[in-house]
Amino acid sequence: MLKELIIHAAAGTNSGDDQSMILLKEKDGERILPLLTSSQIASVIIMRAHVSSLMTLPLPVSTADIGVILMKKFGIRLTRVELTHLKDGVFFCRVVGERDGDVQTVELCQAPDGLLMAVVAKCPIMIEEDLLQAQYMHPTGDNSFALNINTLSRKMLEDALQYAVEAENYETASRLRDELAKRSSQNETHQE
Numbered sequence: 001m002l003k004e005l006i007i008h009a010a011a012g013t014n015s016g017d018d019q020s021m022i023l024l025k026e027k028d029g030e031r032i033l034p035l036l037t038s039s040q041i042a043s044v045i046i047m048r049a050h051v052s053s054l055m056t057l058p059l060p061v062s063t064a065d066i067g068v069i070l071m072k073k074f075g076i077r078l079t080r081v082e083l084t085h086l087k088d089g090v091f092f093c094r095v096v097g098e099r100d101g102d103v104q105t106v107e108l109c110q111a112p113d114g115l116l117m118a119v120v121a122k123c124p125i126m127i128e129e130d131l132l133q134a135q136y137m138h139p140t141g142d143n144s145f146a147l148n149i150n151t152l153s154r155k156m157l158e159d160a161l162q163y164a165v166e167a168e169n170y171e172t173a174s175r176l177r178d179e180l181a182k183r184s185s186q187n188e189t190h191q192e
Helices: 039-051 063-073 111-121 129-135 154-166 170-191
Strands: 002-012 019-026 032-038 077-087 090-099 102-110 125-128 138-141 144-146
Touching (some): 002 032, 002 039, 002 129, 019 039, 019 111, 032 039, 032 111, 039 111, 063 111, 090 111, 111 125, 125 129
Antiparallel strands (some): 002 019, 002 125, 090 102, 138 144
């Protein structure tokens, strides 16, 4: 079953690199899904999500604007963007459009690109219930949340591993090391 998400906020990661998280909130629900992207793209998505509802920009300012304009010129209407899976800390999506009743999809888009297209085209952002349930941020109390390990970038995992070892939290260090090893073996398999 597909659930609709809305763009809720952006948050910095304190990882020392140019990373931010777009926080997508379940429409009519409480679950929040973190989506890692660059700080620049996060800013554009948030600005467009909140400002574009108030005003129309006079000129295209992103490739998503240009893409949506081209789709309109060719009679294609963007109907939804679906987050489909997560690989190595990166969410991917499918962009779904319609022309004369014929539904077409573009698979394996990186989710930040799809989110920006959804914001520009003013279409819904969707996710399968199972994926949302597996990846949402779990509240831990005191206004803090726990992220799923597979939503983190390689750099964030390495930093967390170093911190866990320094703090002598060997159980967490082991889980982080396992995730890094799993990603390395997957990359080696894809390179062969």
